[in-house]
Amino acid sequence: MSNELIGARVLRKEDNRFITGKGRYTDDINLAGQTYACFVRSPHAHANIKGFHISAAENAPGVVAVLTGLQVLEDGLGGLPCGWMLHSKDGSEMKQPMHPIMAGEKVNYAGEPVAVVIADTYEQAKNAVEQVAVDYEVLQAVVDTSSAAEQADIYPDIPANTCYNWELGDAEATSQGLAEAAHITRIELINNRLIPNAMEPRAAIADYNTGTEELILYTTSQNPHLARLIFTAFVQIAPEHKLRVIAPDVGGGFGSKIFVYSEETTISWASKKIGRPIKWTAERSESFLTDAHGRDHHTMAELALDEEGNFLALNVKTTANMGAYLSTFASAVPTYLYGTLLAGQYRTPSIYVEVDAVFTNTAPVDAYRGAGRPEATYVLERLVEKAASELAIDPAELRRRNFIGKDQFPYQTPVALEYDIGDYEASLDKALEMSDYAGFASRKDASQRAGKLRGIGLSCYIEACGLAPSALAGSLGAGVGLWESGEIRVNPTGSVTVLTGSHSHGQGHETTFAQLVSAKLGIPIDDIDVVHGDTGKMDFGLGTYGSRSLAVGGSALSRAADKVIAKGTKIAAHLLQTDAENIEFDAGEFKVIDSNEGKTIQEIAFAAYVNHDFPIDELEPGLTEKAFYDPVNFTYPAGTHICEVEIDPDTGVTEITKFTAVDDFGTLINPMIVEGQVHGGLVQGIGQALLENCVYDTEGQLVTGSYMDYCMPRADDVPSFDVGMTCTPCTHNPVGAKGCGEAGAIGSPPAVMNAVLNALGQTDMDMPATSEKVWQAIQNAAASN
Amino acid sequence: MYDFNYHKPDTVADAVALFNAAEDAMYLAGGHTLIPAMKQRLRAPTDLIDLSAIQSLGEIQAKDGSLLIGSTVTHSQVAESEVVSAEAPVLAALASGIGDRQVRNRGTIGGSVANSDPAADYPAAVLGLGASIVTDRREIAADDFFQDMFETALADGELITAIRFPTTASAAYAKFPNPASRYATVGVLVAKTAGGVRVAITGAAASVFRATEMEQVLNDNFSVEALAEVRLASDDMNADIHAGAEYRAHLCGVMAARAVASI
Structure with missing residues (x-):
């Protein structure tokens, strides 16, 4: 695979619909006869439920049904499962409390759903929610x-x-x-608790068809197949062949949309009861309370x-x-x-x-x-x-002294992983150069003359991505294998439909995967569309999380493309009346070696569908191939982040004056998209280090329940980032990619905190380094001197 | 949001009459406080009286040494007004730092002053510049207007029609924004007025207040150095997860000094 498309800054194919308002998100979908759900949530963090009073709500205008946690119990629905079994030191299994989709007897956190009102309009449902009375016996919260x-x-x-x-x-x-x-x-x-804040809140529409007994669930999921599996195997909402889960355009996830939650499960169950579609879209305050x-x-x-x-x-x-x-x-x-x-x-x-x-x-x-x-x-x-x-000791030097050398790979760590490849000095050296680490002392002097405190901090991170080698994951307790599937359908006229079990909710898969397939098959990228997020369209997939999509899902597509080439070679051999061994494939053309004869892949695709004379025992029509890829190891993106800050001692305000990130993600398909992922991750990491903090009071009430108090980073809180790359391609997957989605959020928090503490000449402070905390640290230091 | 009756009068007299006739009415200006509160079902007026069709409330006029800003003038209109920039530039600067662009395009000066949010910016200007609040029935001096958290001297149904500011070039506002909400954690407006130096502080306590100790030292010696001798007590300061009382008291001094330095 040597193609100018690998490493090209191709503009994103999906952006046209996103920036012109043509994206189709769950809440954009409306079905005939649709009803709306609004949940009754516990106001208490810990309480026994002594009774429900729902008759007033049932008789309220527009109300179709009121269902409570007691009915969940009566119907014997399974709880929401945890997919990874851990064992304690003594060999015993982890303890797992029953997680009902709505609580009927006891609530265990503020915001936990206890009942749902379904009505013809959302306003009617919300009005009726106020008519539901629940008797609680409040318990001490932990x-x-x-x-x-x-x-x-x-x-x-x-x-x-x-x-x-x-x-x-x-x-x-x-x-x-x-x-x-x-x-x-x-x-x-x-490590401060954070609340994920995807731009699109969670939403779902459950549509049960009483005629066909099929349930279609539209939901904001990062992995619709996993949702279907859990619904079927654990909660037992519907049999798998009668259940289709569609995750259409999804506006960000950051992990929070991997999981199966109470709300989409409840409306699926309820849709079957009322025989009508039900929509639920979280209000932002519900997101704060209930997103994991x-x-x-x-x-x-x-x-x-x-x-x-x-x-x-x-x-x-x-x-x-x-x-x-x-x-x-x-x-x-x-x-x-x-x-x-x-x-x-x-x-x-x-x-x-x-x-x-x-x-x-x-x-x-x-x-x-x-x-x-x-x-x-x-x-x-x-x-x-x-x-x-x-x-x-200079912190860069101390790190360098302890690095795993680039000639020491593969490297077995004492904590179970075997790193396949890396060059940590290369990323450190590049980051030191880009950040002008050597010039820091003079910048610090200049700040001091201006009455400011300047600091610099490093972070040399590594992560394990490409989740995951299934056998290893299984031996560690994973309930599912973590391979990925990919399918390439070369249509008769040479356009391509790519189906992937990965899910894009902002990552740009529709472009990156199209680039990859285009590079493999020599078909123009404009002729390639990527389809994802629908269990009715692809057999199975494990979804998108853990920076796995390109390393695992992309590798599956790479293999599927190899199969397309292999099949195309057989077709070409048949058409050109030679043996397959005499055909070589390059840049979209099947050529007879040492001759001028050949067929383009488009010609082969056409022939694959319209032929009359294939020897059917040896050669089936069609040019569709599917592959599964199970990684043999994790991938190990790594790099160095260097943060430089200037603190105003009068107010304690920290300004990031420069942020340098040098990352080794292996082979890059689209550097523009990769840099975008780095930028987003850095903003989230800087948010954690300086701004974001989830606070509960001692009674378990969420204090930071809105943007008035939960401080999301804004554009003016962060500098223009200096992003650089080094490259040691992953040794064990066909793409050479390691994954880039999380690195920014992994490397940056300690770099920021190390810089703040370096500026203060201190060594201890917890995130977030708010202006008050920094100011107080300065006061405390002054008082103790 | 609960159902309500919606009215859109085109005179002040009609607006007040509608208010008095309704069971539990509220005036609607930019709606940037009221509408979210209604959506959260924390406010449930029976009647909303939209002031946006009353032309006279939307005007900015300079006359007789004062600047009259109509109550439904938006923050962005104040920020961009040539008249305001000429007569009281501190107001344009303050307005340009309220919330974000969307808030500034909807939020109004009358709404902000009537609401008397302890962390709002405008109350600092109204009190610090010694403005007066013109209503449908009287004119109230700023010193008498702000009473407590979300409490003002306005009577039930009394409608702010304008704020009358003295024209001034010798005033500055320094704000330390809450990083999450961008309201004022502390905002200090310092003004040299005919009656002496006025210092008004918002964000720090239950309501905007005048820092009389600061005013005294600045009247004697209008300098950052003089101000450094004053330390506000933290006893009555607000405390929340973003800033404790001690920190707020400290920031009052820092922001006051920055305002003084820029005059």
């Missing part, structure tokens, strides 16, 4: 992550509110390393070093908040997507990590852009920077 295990049990069968006590690595060797250390750096960190949140770790870590600053051992102890229930992939996030990444880019010989996952009376917590890997990077890169400060 909110705080670090003390959750010591508080009263939320669930009678889950002692100490603990889901699991997990471990990874060699405890003994790590203790030994710490005992032999010349220096130990210790840190205590909170991210992060929320409390961590103590210690890094042992020898006299030369070589890392000897790393010991990490984390408490991770799961919220009230286990969301779809929640259990894997603080374990296999976190503990396994704690080696970072370094040769640390011994690592031991313990993770206690706890339940609290808060919204469920699950994967959010980066999912575990930002938390790991944050621990490690804060710790390394602090060690450099304590040992008075």
